[in-house]
Amino acid sequence: MLYFNLIRFSFILKVVKMRSTAVCRALSKALQRHVSTAAVSLSNELIDALKNEITAEKQLEKENLRGEQAPRISGFEITTDGANVHLAKLHGVPLALPSLTIEIIKAQQRLCFYLDLFFPDAFSVLIAVDFRVAEFYIAPASKGTEDEDVPESVYSSSGKYIDPTLHDLLFNHYLAERGFDQKFCREVVDFATHYEHSQYVKLLTDIKSFVSK
Known part of the structure; x- marks a missing residue:
């Protein structure tokens, strides 16, 4: 049982x-x-x-923003790759490579300036744009790649402490002769504003395409 x-x-x-x-x-x-x-x-x-x-x-x-075509920057050749924007201008023999950094290249050396853009007058942000040199130095020329790191042994100085006369000659006249002046700054801001916007739209489009898969 x-x-x-x-x-x-x-x-x-x-x-x-x-x-x-x-x-x-x-x-x-x-x-x-x-x-x-x-x-x-x-x-x-x-x-x-x-x-x-x-x-x-x-x-x-x-x-x-005046349509899909980004505005030009007078006298400069513009190359873009995603978030990277490269501007080049030939001034005699040296090649100036402006972005956040300006590099003036002669033979095996490059004179480099780190620039900060700013609006001199808060009430004229749509008109005047200027720059200040945050840092400058001499470094060996790049060997094959434009984004080559600067050797740690290279000495650099702040643009704040340079002699006023030298400041005017080097930061203003010397750079202006090579096309880096207020007009250049204004055109860079116009281009960057338009280009950044186009990259944002592209990012949204890529996300939409990704989500749709």
């Missing part, structure tokens, strides 16, 4: 276990369907938001 009870008890356990497994599978499938539906809904909402933002940014570009 005990033997049959054990068999029956074992059978009941198996039935309960099978039912429990079936319930878990059903719940798992229902949860997967819910998560999948929610993910699709969120993706569609995100795609719609990105579309609206891209449309708005392109309208802003059309109304305030």
Whole structure:
């Protein structure tokens, strides 16, 4: 009698276990369907938001940034690669490479200036742009790559402490002869504003494409 009870008890356990497994599978499938539906809904909402933002940014570009074509910078050749913008100008033999850093190259050396752009008058931000030299130094010329690091042994000085006469000759007249003046700064700001905006629109477009896959 005990033997049959054990068999029956074992059978009941198996039935309960099978039912429990079936319930878990059903719940798992229902949860997967819910998560999948929610993910699709969120993706569609995100795609719609990105579309609206891209449309708005392109309208802003059309109304305030003079169209899709970025403005030019007089006398400079512009090369872009994503977030990198490279400007080059030939002045006699030396090659000036302005970006955040100006490098004037002669033979095996380069005279380098780190520039900070600023607005001289807070009320004329749409007109006047100027620069101050934050740092300057002489370094060996790059060997093959323009972004080559400057050796740690190179001494640099702050532009704040230079003699006023030398400041005027080196930072103003010397750079102005090579095209680095207020007009150049204004054109850089115009170009950078337009180019940064176009890169932002491209980023939104790439995100929309990624989410849509």
